[in-house]
Amino acid sequence: MSVDEVWVALFGLLATVVAQIVGLAYWLGKKFATIDKRFEEVDMRFQAVERQIADLRAEMDKRLPR
16 A cells, blocks of 8 residues: 555545534534524513413402502
8 A cells, every 4th residue: 555545545534524524513503503493482482471470460469459
């Protein structure tokens, strides 16, 4: 095996590893974007529930004497 063949083999291996890392990074990026979107949806739901509780509390304070 000549030195040139070793360099070609190493370059091929390096290209494969880099391609796998890039593919994994892309896939993880999409997954994290999906997770972030779901957390935003959950956060909006909690905010809506908190508003409803605050409205209910305000209504009860109006109706119930202290």
